[in-house]
Structures are given as C-alpha cells and as structure tokens.
Amino acid sequence: xxxxxxxxxxxxxxxxxxxxxxxxxxxxxxxxxxxxxxxxxxxxxxxxxxxxxxxxxxxxxxxxxxxxxxxxxxxxxxxxxxxxxxxxxxxxxxxxxxxxxxxxxxxxxxxxxxxxxxxxxxxxxxxxxxxxxxxxxxxxxxxxxxxxxxxxxxxxxxxxxxxxxxxxxxxxxxxxxxxxxxxxxxxxxxxxxxxxxxxxxxxxxxxxxxxxxxxxxxxxxxxxxxxxxxxxxxxxxxxxxxxxxxxxxxxxxxxxxxxxxxxxxxxxxxxxxxxxxxxxxxxxxxxxxxxxxxxxxxxxxxxxxxxxxxxxxxxxxxxxxxxxxxxxxxxxxxxxxxxxxxxxxxxxxxxxxxxxxxxxxxxxxxxxxxxxxxxxxxxxxxxxxxxxxxxxxxxxxxxxxxxxxxxxxxxxxxxxxxxxxxxxxxxxxxxxxxxxxxxxxxxxxxxxxxxxxxxxxxxxxxxxxxx
Numbered sequence: 499x500x501x502x503x504x505x506x507x508x509x510x511x512x513x514x515x516x517x518x519x520x521x522x523x524x525x526x527x528x529x530x531x532x533x534x535x536x537x538x539x540x541x542x543x544x545x546x547x548x549x550x551x552x553x554x555x556x557x558x559x560x561x562x563x564x565x566x567x568x569x570x571x572x573x574x575x576x577x578x579x580x581x582x583x584x585x586x587x588x589x590x591x592x593x594x595x596x597x598x599x600x601x602x603x604x605x606x607x608x609x610x611x612x613x614x615x616x617x618x619x620x621x622x623x624x625x626x627x628x629x630x631x632x633x634x635x636x637x638x639x640x641x642x643x644x645x646x647x648x649x650x651x652x653x654x655x656x657x658x659x660x661x662x663x664x665x666x667x668x669x670x671x672x673x674x675x676x677x678x679x680x681x682x683x684x685x686x687x688x689x690x691x692x693x694x695x696x697x698x699x700x701x702x703x704x705x706x707x708x709x710x711x712x713x714x715x716x717x718x719x720x721x722x723x724x725x726x727x728x729x730x731x732x733x734x735x736x737x738x739x740x741x742x743x744x745x746x747x748x749x750x751x752x753x754x755x756x757x758x759x760x761x762x763x764x765x766x767x768x769x770x771x772x773x774x775x776x777x778x779x780x781x782x783x784x785x786x787x788x789x790x791x792x793x794x795x796x797x798x799x800x801x802x803x804x805x806x807x808x809x810x811x812x813x814x815x816x817x818x819x820x821x822x823x824x825x826x827x828x829x830x831x832x833x834x835x836x837x838x839x840x841x842x843x844x845x846x847x848x849x850x851x852x853x854x855x856x857x858x859x860x861x862x863x864x865x866x867x868x869x870x871x872x873x874x875x876x877x878x879x880x881x882x883x884x885x886x887x888x889x890x891x892x893x894x895x896x897x898x899x900x901x902x903x904x905x906x907x908x909x910x911x912x913x914x915x916x917x918x919x920x921x922x923x924x925x926x927x928x929x930x931x932x933x934x935x936x937x938x939x940x941x942x943x944x945x946x947x948x949x950x951x952x953x954x955x956x957x958x959x960x961x962x963x964x965x
C-alpha cells in the first residue's frame with residue numbers, strides 16, 4: 499500500500515520531460531481531435547492571419563503596429579508614441595500584469611493553451627507538419643528507432659526543411675514589427691553588404707525559432723516561461739482550470755463490455771496522458787506543466803462517449819466545484835484585483851485622452867540675467883525644444899499670450915519641426931517695464947502653427963522691479 503501511494507505521489511518529484519537520470523525525455527503526444535481542438539484551430543487561424551498580416555497594414559504611410567526599440571518609436575493602431583510618452587507604456591504594462599493576475603486567478607492558465615504564440619506556432623504549425631510527415635505518435639517513435647535508410651532521410655530532410663522555412667517566415671515577420679516592413683524589404687532585396695546587421699538579425703531570429711520549435715519545444719513553457727510558476731501564487735480552489743473529476747472518476751478500473759460498473763467512471767485508458775503535449779497525467783491534479791490546452795478534455799469526452807458514460811470527467815472546473823459541487827464565486831481577491839484593474843484602466847484612459855501630438859519645453863537661458871533694451875523694454879533669452887509626433891512638417895511661431903504688448907524674436911532661422919522629429923531653437927522675449935511688477939513674472943507662451951494654437955507653456959520672466 500505504501501509503495502502504491504509513493505508511486506501515486508512520485509509525479510511531484512519530477513517533471514514529465516526529464517527521466518530518472520536527469521536527461522531529456524522526448525514527448526510524443528498523440529494527434530488531438532475534438533470539439534475544443536476545432537475551436538482552438540479557428541482561433542489560431544485568426545491569430546496567425548493577424549500576426550502575418552498586421553505589418554503590411556499602413557495608415558498614412560506608417561505601419562498600423564510598430565515596436566521600434568532601436569529608434570524608440572512605437573506605433574499602436576496608427577497612433578505614434580515617442581520616448582516622451584513612455585510613462586503611458588509603463589502604466590499599460592502594469593495594467594497588463596494586473597490583468598494577467600486577475601485572469602489567472604479566475605481562469606487559470608487558459609491563455610497559454612489558447613492564445614500564447616509559443617503554443618499556437620508549435621501545436622498549430624510545426625506539430626501538424628510533423629504529424630503530416632512522420633505520422634502519429636507511434637509512427638514517430640518507430641521512425642526514431644528505425645535505421646537511417648532512404649525513407650527516414652527523406653522524411654527528416656523534408657520536415658526540417660519545412661521547419662526552417664517556417665522559422666524564416668516567422669523571423670522576418672517578427673523583425674518587421676521592430677524595424678517596419680519597408681526596411682525589412684530593403685534588407686531582403688538589396689545587397690547584404692549594405693544591411694549586414696539586419697541580415698544577421700534575420701539569421702539569428704531564424705536560428706532561435708528553429709531551435710525552439712524543432713527541439714526545445716515544451717521546455718519553453720516548463721523552464722523559460724515564468725507564467726507557469728505564477729500559478730502557485732495566483733491559483734486558489736476557486737480558479738477555473740482543466741481538472742479531473744476525481745469524485746466521479748475514482749476508483750478507476752478498465753472497461754469491460756456488458757459489465758455493471760461499481761467503481762468510478764475513469765476506465766484508466768491513459769488517453770488523456772497520451773495526447774498531453776507536456777506529458778502530464780491530469781488525474782494527478784493541477785500541475786505546473788499544464789497549459790490548459792484541453793486536449794485531454796477532448797480525448798476523455800471521446801472515450802466516455804465510446805463506452806456510453808457521461809462526458810465531462812475532465813473539464814473546466816474549480817477544486818471547490820469538483821469537491822463541493824459549488825459554482826464559481828466572485829471572491830474578495832477577485833474583487834480586489836478587479837478594482838485595481840479598473841482604476842489603472844481609468845488612469846490610462848485619461849493619459850491617452852489628454853496626450854497631445856506636440857510637446858514643447860521652454861527653459862530660460864542659464865547664467866544670464868535680463869537685458870535692458872531701448873523703448874523701456876527688458877528682454878530674456880530662452881531655449882525651446884519642440885517634439886512633433888505627427889506625420890507632417892510643423893512650422894512654428896511663438897507669442898506671449900498674457901501680455902499684448904510683448905514680442906518674441908527668434909534667433910537664427912524660423913522654427914520648424916519635421917514630421918516625427920525633434921528640434922531646438924533660441925528666442926528672446928521682450929516685455930515693457932511697466933508690465934514687470936515682480937522680479938519673476940509669469941508669462942504664457944503660445945506655440946502656434948499656421949495660426950492655430952497647439953501648445954501653451956508657462957515660464958518665468960526675470961526683470962527689474964520698481965523701487
């Protein structure tokens with residue numbers, strides 16, 4: 499009895515992809531099929547169309563979506579963000595983390611199985627190529643152990659060639675999100691000597707993707723990705739996960755035709771284990787390796803249907819739902835996460851609405867006092883930094899809005915900011931002495947373009963005071 503209990507608990511001491519000697523244990527999952535898998539396929543097709551098609555969509559000549567870290571330029575749905583808007587991204591990342599936490603508390607790791615690019619690429623592209631060329635799991639195992647004959651060489655060359663081509667396409671698409679599809683097209687079509695860095699980036703990305711999807715595979719989810727480890731903190735007994743109904747399933751025993759079953763509904767067919775892409779036995783409970791892909795649900799439902807037993811032995815449910823037969827409740831922790839999330843979303847919305855397409859910073863020249871000028875005027879020297887986030891050039895004029903008799907004189911050529919550019923300039927502000935009542939007078943500088951006020955900047959004007 500003790501030995502059986504130790505075997506039952508042994509899964510907690512190791513992961514399914516590592517053997518007793520600490521070596522990699524290759525997983526050969528059976529080809530999944532079923533209602534949930536078909537739904538996953540439809541969603542995956544949508545994700546893949548978006549992933550490969552989004553870089554080619556442009557708005558006013560600019561990509562709809564661009565994360566150009568090199569030039570610190572970000573475009574989200576046609577709106578350009580520059581380093582000056584980084585605080586908006588900071589709040590956005592915080593919202594994403596809180597959302598992931600709330601989503602995991604309620605729905606477990608369903609994101610990994612249904613929306614994660616790693617899972618979609620592996621299960622819906624590379625694994626399906628493998629099923630097409632090598633066959634299902636038993637054929638793959640047999641092929642691995644088969645001698646290196648012409649058939650095996652042909653299959654290996656075909657499979658890995660397709661893997662490399664697909665990795666190359668993914669790498670190019672991924673890079674187009676960073677540098678833009680136009681720059682990527684130049685790297686591909688122009689001489690390599692003119693784009694050595696870009697060409698090397700394509701090769702590196704291709705090599706990484708090829709390595710991940712041809713060999714590393716599920717180890718990304720088990721070793722590299724921190725999300726699986728977050729489950730230990732975020733999941734509780736009310737979280738919805740892929741779960742085995744042990745109340746209904748135990749004591750499990752093999753199915754026999756025309757038998758009156760007196761034990762649990764689980765017929766111990768192990769099909770749920772065979773289809774699992776991470777090699778776990780879901781009947782042992784929620785585990786770090788489970789990505790909620792639902793392949794085990796489809797497999798179990800098919801088997802239950804075949805032996806005329808009710809489906810749903812493995813399903814989406816919570817620990818309390820299985821043990822106590824209770825429905826999902828909105829716990830205090832869920833309410834707290836939701837409240838924080840709503841506050842952050844409200845704050846982020848305010849930042850996005852109040853964000854402008856132009857920024858201006860005005861600083862009075864350091865180390866310089868005011869200058870006495872003819873006609874009872876006083877001047878101060880200022881420097882201005884202008885940021886144009888739009889897609890058109892911006893001619894700029896400056897006025898002092900709160901003193902009608904004040905004037906502005908630009909030093910050098912007229913101010914103009916190129917599209918998506920930054921410029922600096924220097925200018926004098928002249929005030930009448932009668933308008934200066936304190937040593938530091940507040941002035942409002944209006945930044946105009948084509949007669950339209952685009953920005954107002956408040957600064958101080960240093961001048962003499964009357965005795």
